Amino acid sequence: MLQTLHIKNFALIEQLHIDFSGSFSTITGETGAGKSILLGALGLVLGNRADLTSLKDKEQKCMVEAHFNIGDYQLNEFFAQNDMDYEDTTIIRREILPSGKSRAFVNDTPINLQELQQLGEYLIDIHSQQQTRELSDELYQMQILDAVAGNNNLLVTYKKQYTLYKEVLSKLKKLQDQKASLSKEQDYNAFLLQELVTANLKAGEQEELEESLEMLSNVEFIKESVAKALAIANEEQLGALQNLKDIKNSLQKISSLSAEYAGYYERVSSLVIELDDITGSLAEGYEKLADDPAELERVNQKLQLIYALQKKHQAATVADLLTIQEELESKVVLVENIDDAIKQQEDEAEKAKAITDGTAAKLYEARQKAIPVLTEKITAILSQLGMPNARFKFEVAVTESYFNNGKDQMSLLFSGNKGTDFGLMKKVASGGEMSRIMLAVKAVLANYSKLPSIIFDEIDTGVSGEIANKMGDIMKNMSQQMQVMAITHLPQIAAKGDRQYKVFKTTQGDNTVSELKLLTHDERVREIAEMLSGKDVSDSALNHARALLN
Incomplete structure (x- = not known):
């Protein structure tokens, strides 16, 4: 989980130090206050590209440092393979110098961006509107199904066998x-x-x-x-x-x-x-x-x-x-x-193909068994989120082609209302429906795989009222198994957080600065009341805010 984030000289942030909890945290603030800046800084320590525009003061270096507790992530082997010193509390630091040069360190060991990006995938899942669109991607859909099917070990075995099969085929073609x-x-x-x-x-x-x-x-x-x-x-x-x-x-x-x-x-x-x-x-x-x-x-x-x-x-x-x-x-x-050599290699290829096909068949069988389980769980959650008539059709078909995750092709069709035909999800689901579907997917995955910390960036887009309240409940339930943070504009979700942070801007002379602070209980009441009624807070808004917090 993300424990601490320290930012210096990044965009509108001069200096910021914030501690996070391992439960459910919400982050609020007006549009343009700097929530995207916070995600940008976090993206740096996860391996995103950087340039001089990231520097607030172009004469000083920019530094972002994050502390992660990774004791439960079983990353010792990853650290060993990449010649990094493993620590249960791992510190990632990213620096951008005024010259434009960028440096990255893990526990004070210099690493390259590719290694940092690979490590970042194990640490934080930042859910954005872009990731919601990934729901339409066949590979992502298959990853969801494999998680529910518990196919991780089978996939590791298949990839090794498929790699060997490709090597044998390559030698055969050379001959x-x-x-x-x-x-x-x-x-x-x-x-x-x-x-x-x-x-x-x-x-x-x-x-x-x-x-x-x-x-x-x-x-x-x-x-x-x-x-x-x-x-x-x-x-x-x-x-x-x-x-x-x-x-x-x-x-x-x-x-x-x-x-x-x-x-x-x-x-x-x-x-x-x-x-x-x-x-x-x-x-x-x-x-x-x-x-x-x-x-x-x-x-x-x-x-x-x-x-x-x-x-x-x-x-x-x-x-x-x-x-x-x-x-x-x-x-x-x-x-x-050479004919003898070719015949021998053809025999090797047949053996490797049979072994690979056998594991691919096991993957197919496991996926078929997982489809009704996954469908039932997602539709149950969507029913709570105001989509009682949502229907999914997961279709997995065996092909003659080989992929990195087996020989199957996935098609996912969706119908959001009674009497409507199934169609490709990206064509028939609205933005609000896609957000709720993604939340349902993440909630299901939290029960089947050890997800890293997750940050929902305005997953509540297009929803309000009781649906927002249910979304907050789901995220709060997820936080019992993992660290969950939600950037939100909705008071119903903001109030569900065990902690609430506020992003805001201040003006110091001619200088505009973005800041982030942990709100006290009274400050949360005020913030949620403003989210309900605007800057002119009424007594009823304050009472409503207290009710939401309780």
């Missing part, structure tokens, strides 16, 4: 789309794959082939160069190897004289060994060098094939081509196996 797309490319992909498989590519093969091509293309030049190198090295008298050996022998004779000469000797000895090894290898390789036109042609053709495939697939290396080959293999295999 079907994938098959259609891949089937168009199947022949071409198979051709590309066969081309790569036939090429029998190996990682690192390109570099080896390019080296082989260089060798085979220049075999005569290589033989000539190797032969010359061997001749220079191995010539008996003047060959490089013989000369190194002579140098080695000369240094050996003096190597024992100093460490320096010994070092030279060791180094030249190493050169002799190295050159001897090189010439041996060159001679061995020389024997193997020979023209091989067939091998040259094979290497050249394989390289040309690799170059052509790289150009075709825009690949830089053989490794890239092998990666493309693997991807093509996956695509070809996928097309070959």
Whole structure:
């Protein structure tokens, strides 16, 4: 329930602090006194959009703070899911800065507007003329019926099952789309794959082939160069190897004289060994060098094939081509196996559909059972409110479509008088009738669901006299189970409140300010008397006011 509301620098309100009770409170005041401002401020803490026009003093920030007792609302999980600190007495604060920036806090934790709006739905139901029009909305009508049917747990189960069913259908469609797309490319992909498989590519093969091509293309030049190198090295008298050996022998004779000469000797000895090894290898390789036109042609053709495939697939290396080959293999295999995957997913879809349909059928059955109960309760209340001949026709039909609340479609027809045909409520019900119907609906719902605090904003529009008195009784009865507040122009309803608040304007110099105060008993007598007879209050009006309060 709403315990406290503090408003600062909002519209015509400079500063206001008011405490509310948990029973039935009425709010009165002349037209234009600021009742809508009060609702506007409350709307801010429930997540409504705000702008700079909300600031009374454009140089100061606007602040609205509300304290709620939410111990009975079972909101611990909601707070945990949204990373907010839970407190039985929760404080919501909304600030609008002169810069236009808006901030929201729940128990001093910053939150965004979407989270605030979701929380607000659990806290206060502000009934306005706009919400009365919601009676004509099929979704709202179904929510009323589900509340009476006690379908909350079934609806939670259905939504989970329906979500899973949609996920399965989504995967099935992706597979079907994938098959259609891949089937168009199947022949071409198979051709590309066969081309790569036939090429029998190996990682690192390109570099080896390019080296082989260089060798085979220049075999005569290589033989000539190797032969010359061997001749220079191995010539008996003047060959490089013989000369190194002579140098080695000369240094050996003096190597024992100093460490320096010994070092030279060791180094030249190493050169002799190295050159001897090189010439041996060159001679061995020389024997193997020979023209091989067939091998040259094979290497050249394989390289040309690799170059052509790289150009075709825009690949830089053989490794890239092998990666493309693997991807093509996956695509070809996928097309070959996708029918099995589709069949498996179709089976999953059938199972999910059967489970979802089963829960939807239970919802339908529960709704059918609830229709006569809801109809009887609403018509009984409307009879008290001067509509004894009101008749409703709730029709729920199963469809092939799936909605977030089942597979049913609702149509609600209404007849307000004997001898009149049923028609759509928004077309055949007057404003006064719609207000009374909405009050009856709220009164019924109060017995079936834990409604938040409710504020009726002039639900008494279009009614007067004894009907207004009955409306007041109904709201007072509702307040035994929940916090009820009613903004009203009717004295009969105002007098039913356990508390009465008055909204009024005062002028301070050139400044107009809206204020709200809790009325004492004597002030209530005066206020209700003025509502009965105007500013010039007569003794009879005062007596009538006292009678209403008693």
